[in-house]
Amino acid sequence: MLQHVVDATAAAVDLIAVGKSEFDAWAAVQPAHVRVWAQANGFTGEGGQVCPVPNVDGSLSLVLVGAPDADDPWGWAALPAKLPAGVFRIAQPMTARAASWAVAGWALATYSFGRYKSRPGKTWPRLVWPEAADRGWVERVVEATALVRDLINTPAADMGPAELAAAAEALAARHGATVRVVVGDGLLAENYPAIHAVGRAAAVHRQPRLVDLVWGDENAPRVTLVGKGVCFDSGGLDLKPSGAMKLMKKDMGGAAHVLGLASMVMAAGLPVRLRVLVAAVENAVSGDAMRPLDVLSTRKGLTVEVGNTDAEGRLVLADALCEASAENPALLIDMATLTGAARTALGTEVPALFTNDDDLAADLAAASEVQADPLWRLPLYRPYRRMLDSKVADLNNVSDGPYAGAITAALFLQEFVGPGIPWAHFDVMAWNTASRPGRPDGGEAMALRALYAVIAKRFGG
Known part of the structure; x- marks a missing residue:
């Protein structure tokens, strides 16, 4: 471009x-x-x-x-x-x-x-x-947006877990970052059981994996980005209807977003220790697929009852967020195409923001206005945590009712975030349903400019 x-x-x-x-x-x-x-x-x-x-x-x-x-x-x-x-x-x-x-x-x-x-x-x-x-700003914004759009627009046949990991490796090579990828049964060996459970039903060449990219001075403030990389979401055994399944190549949009944001941070040379964790899976149907009411282990040690196999994104994020929290980062961001409830509440053009930090929320809101990058904060309403209670496990991955789906999903994720860590969760559409100037229909980057502005302001030196 x-x-x-x-x-x-x-x-x-x-x-x-x-x-x-x-x-x-x-x-x-x-x-x-x-x-x-x-x-x-x-x-x-x-x-x-x-x-x-x-x-x-x-x-x-x-x-x-x-x-x-x-x-x-x-x-x-x-x-x-x-x-x-x-x-x-x-x-x-x-x-x-x-x-x-x-x-x-x-x-x-x-x-x-x-x-x-x-x-x-x-x-x-x-x-x-x-x-x-400002050429530097323009170049960072345009290149990151193009990366996000290209990854999301690529059909799932050509953008599986392996290809998503390769995209992270290519980005790392351009900026001198390192990447480690844990694949297949290696996830069990290294204690990422929820990621493995979601992705194990896929074909051998589409095995689940965790992508771990690291860049920057190890003594700098730690900024960690976590992305949902469900490269195609059939819904699992709770199979989606065809209309809901059609756009599911975009279900790795959260992973695309954190890679795009990482490209901006690295291109600008911000003085941070950047870590990007992408849980890359395909939620497929086979004899090895997780079943409704199975109980899964997680990296944190909490057990999760599978109330719905189509609520798989929060499961893979759970393991990744637990690992991210182990380093106690100065800022933890996760991005995911997580719920239809967020789209019902805010429409397709406004990402939902959840955060445990009011100062971070204020900074993001201010950056959203300056950067013309809409977002809206929804509450982490703690009393709704009861909707995730399970009779047989520590928690359920969904509630039984039809209400507050975006909030309960965010509350589920919060269970895996370490105490005291400034954390923000973005529930994004990652897709333009119609063309507007500068924003053609198809895959789209959302909230990246606002997020970059906040990171640069907080850690830019």
């Missing part, structure tokens, strides 16, 4: 943003042919309008665009789809924030997942870097 952003060139065509309220005054001082052409084409400065203006010889002289709303960071992202191939330059001076967002929106708008296309895609127009843009 960043190949569609270039350094300054004399061949660039000016993009001139004109607002509706200022159009008449602007038009009055323009050359006659520009004014007449704009009026003839109905250009009024309305947001979203695009009006190419030719020279007398028919070549492109400039492009008038309806000035984006100053409060809309995605305002420039609609342009790439409306412009012809070529190189363009925003003519007006811009603040650093506006310039950075203009480039990021432009680049993200040119994203397409073409891995399986036999024909080349659209030839996108290119934008000249505005002088004020």
